[in-house]
Each structure stands twice: as C-alpha cells, then as structure tokens.
Amino acid sequence: MVMHASIPPVRVGTRRIGSGEPLFFIAEIGLNHNQDFDMAKQLIDVAAQAGCSAAKFQTFRARDVYIGQNLAGTYHLMGKEIPIYDLHASLEMPEDWVIKLSEYCTKLDIVFFSAPIGQAATEMLLSAGTSVFKISSYECSNLPFVRYVASKGKPIILSTGAATLGEIEAAVLTIQRAGVPLAVMHCLTCYPASFRCANLSVMDTLRSAFEIPVGFSDNGFAYESGKIDDTRVPLAAAQGGADLFEIHITLDRSLPGPDHGFATEPDELKKMVTAMNSVRQEYNDGRRFDIDLELWGSSVKRTYPEEEYVRTFAYKCLFAAKDIDSGKKLTEDNVCIL
Structure with a gap:
C-alpha cells in the first residue's frame, strides 16, 4: 500500500x-x-441515518446520452435485455428536483451532488449550488466535456471504470490545468462484478501516478450464490487506504429498475459505514492490515475483459449531427459526442 501523507486534501463543503x-x-x-420524488427523499434519509458523507444522483436527458430511441439498442443486465433509450428516459431527474433535493440534503447535513451528462445538466447542478461534480466513468475519455465541467471551478471526483491509464492521465491533466481540486476513483463497469475483478491495488497505481486522493467506486460484487456482497470488498477498500468510497443504495433490492438488484439495502448500509469508519480510523492511526490477495489482484489499470461489453456501448463516440458533404471540415456544428 502506497502512503502519500503530503498529498493535499480535496475540500467538499466543510469536509476534506x-x-x-x-x-x-x-x-x-x-x-x-x-x-419518484418521495423515494429520492427516503434514500437521502437512509444515507444520512447511516452516516454517509454524501448522497449522489445522476443528472441527464436521454437525448444527450444516446443517438436516438430506435438506434440505442438494448443492454444486457443481470439476465435481462433492457431498451437503453427508454430506460434512461424513464429515469431522468426532473429539473425542479435538483434544488429541492439539494436543500433537503443541506437540512440533513449531507453533501448533495451528481454526475451530469451534457452541458445542460452541468448548468442545472451549478444553479442549484453544487459544491462538487462527479464525472462518470463513461465520460472519462470525453475530454471536451471534462474540460467544460472543470471550467466551472468546482472540485471534481473522477471515476475510471473501463478506462486505460493513458485515458485517465489525459482527464486528470485536463482537470488540473483548470486549477480544480481532484480525487479519482478506481471502478469496474461490471454490474455486479466477480471478486477476482476487483484489483484494488490499482488504487496504489493511481495514487502513485497522480498524487491525489484516491478511492473505490463499488458497483456491486456477487458471490456464486448470487448474494450481493456488503462486507468483503468495502472493508478491503478501507483497509487498503481508500480516501473515499461509493456504493449503490436501494430501499429494497426487489424493486423494479436496472440498479436495485446489486445495490445495498438500509440495514446493510448502516453496518457498512460503521465498519468502514472504524477501519479508516485504525488506518489513519497507523495500523496496516493483512491483504485479501484475491481482491488486491493486479495493479495494472486497463480495460478488463469483463468491462469490454459496457465500454463498447457506453463510452462516448463522435457522431454526425447532420448530413456532412464530402470534403467538409468536422466542426462543433456538424458533429456531436454521444
């Protein structure tokens, strides 16, 4: 495990x-x-009562994510084929929610923030007074968007699922050139993943490469029985020195929707936060833990085979926004990144 006590902290509101x-x-x-607005508030309640630092959402419009309703295709998730465009359109966060949920989080002393997709979503969050932006794994290689978000002057948390080290470096340098504080998260774009894919030692690789705070974004890990892990990976991440940790939460894993089935339920979350905070305190006090070798895995940051499927359709590509005559230059007016 790599120690860098000299790395300056990232300030998010009153937290570091x-x-x-x-x-x-x-x-x-x-x-x-x-x-469901009431469900959103209930989930914030769950996060606050468990002692979480922040409640995070995703802010987007389906039209800003995919090329069209009939062209976006389907996504295979946990044994189901899901129409991608229709799914995202049905889960868009209404604009009037943003300020209301932000204010509700402030009332409960928990940070509200979100991962925007597109400039309109970024501006929506900015107008609500967000103190930090999340750049999702799928936007990591979208440098024009990374540059745009960084230009807003807020701290950024960057996820890196399915990204290569070179892609991460390009994003990090883009953000740092804007003078914006940055933390980076190792992440896997598998929903859920197998334990052998965790490769938590990549946290050390990122910390050594960029000398910034590093954490782990947990998109769910499943035992062979199908049970979703709520202990092994979170504790190993804390034992490995993760400065920040993210995990999906739900009121009930049986609820309809693409991300409920691998998310953490309220009772599990409270126990997880308590246990991880205890480990973090011991880590900060100088204790070093025995490594779970299967979870520690490889320190090489790359696109793992298990991530190729998601990367193929979710990472951003260049598309023609209109018919382009032969010989015409490509410009922001005739191409788009989706």
Whole structure:
C-alpha cells in the first residue's frame, strides 16, 4: 500500500477528502429513485441515518446520452435485455428536483451532488449550488466535456471504470490545468462484478501516478450464490487506504429498475459505514492490515475483459449531427459526442 501523507486534501463543503482524513462515504442513489420524488427523499434519509458523507444522483436527458430511441439498442443486465433509450428516459431527474433535493440534503447535513451528462445538466447542478461534480466513468475519455465541467471551478471526483491509464492521465491533466481540486476513483463497469475483478491495488497505481486522493467506486460484487456482497470488498477498500468510497443504495433490492438488484439495502448500509469508519480510523492511526490477495489482484489499470461489453456501448463516440458533404471540415456544428 502506497502512503502519500503530503498529498493535499480535496475540500467538499466543510469536509476534506484525503490522507489522514475521515472516509468520505458516497451513497450512490443514482437511478434508484425510480422517478419518484418521495423515494429520492427516503434514500437521502437512509444515507444520512447511516452516516454517509454524501448522497449522489445522476443528472441527464436521454437525448444527450444516446443517438436516438430506435438506434440505442438494448443492454444486457443481470439476465435481462433492457431498451437503453427508454430506460434512461424513464429515469431522468426532473429539473425542479435538483434544488429541492439539494436543500433537503443541506437540512440533513449531507453533501448533495451528481454526475451530469451534457452541458445542460452541468448548468442545472451549478444553479442549484453544487459544491462538487462527479464525472462518470463513461465520460472519462470525453475530454471536451471534462474540460467544460472543470471550467466551472468546482472540485471534481473522477471515476475510471473501463478506462486505460493513458485515458485517465489525459482527464486528470485536463482537470488540473483548470486549477480544480481532484480525487479519482478506481471502478469496474461490471454490474455486479466477480471478486477476482476487483484489483484494488490499482488504487496504489493511481495514487502513485497522480498524487491525489484516491478511492473505490463499488458497483456491486456477487458471490456464486448470487448474494450481493456488503462486507468483503468495502472493508478491503478501507483497509487498503481508500480516501473515499461509493456504493449503490436501494430501499429494497426487489424493486423494479436496472440498479436495485446489486445495490445495498438500509440495514446493510448502516453496518457498512460503521465498519468502514472504524477501519479508516485504525488506518489513519497507523495500523496496516493483512491483504485479501484475491481482491488486491493486479495493479495494472486497463480495460478488463469483463468491462469490454459496457465500454463498447457506453463510452462516448463522435457522431454526425447532420448530413456532412464530402470534403467538409468536422466542426462543433456538424458533429456531436454521444
């Protein structure tokens, strides 16, 4: 495990993320509000009562994510084929929710933030007074968007699922050139993943490469029985020195929706936060833990075979926004990134 006590912390509101600081625990509500405002508030309640540092959402419009309703195709998730465009359209966060949920989080002393997709979503969050932006794994290689978000001057948490080290470096340098504080999260774009894919030692690779706070974004790990892990990976991440940790939460894994089935339920979340905070305190006090070798895995950051499927359709590509005559230059007016 790599130690860098000199790495400056990232300030998010009144909290600090970094070496020697308490664990910054992010409850990823994401899409699990099911477009139900009361459910969104209930999930914030769950996060606050468990002692989480932040409640995170995803802010987008389906038209800004995919090329069209009939062209987006389907997504294979946990044994089901899901129409991608229709799914995302049904889970868009209404604009008037943003300020209301932000204010509700402030009332409960928990950070509200979100991963925007597109400039309109970024501006929506900015107008609600967000104190930090999340750049999702799928936007990691979208440098024009990374540059746009960084230009807003807010701290950024960057996820890196399915990205190569070179792609991460390009994103990190883009953000740092804007003078914006940055933390980076090792992540896997598998929903859920097998334990052999965790490769938690990549956290050390990222910390050594960029000398910034580093954490782990947990998109769910499943035992062979199908049971979703709520202990092994979270504790190993804390034992390995994660400065921040993110995990999907739900009121009930049996609820309809793409992300409920691998998310953490309220009772599990409370126990998880308590256990990880205890480990973090011991880590900050100098204790070093025995490594779970299967979870520690490889330190090489690359696109793992298990991530290729998601990367193929979710990472951003260049598309023609209109018919382009032969010989015409490609410009922002005639191409788009989707």
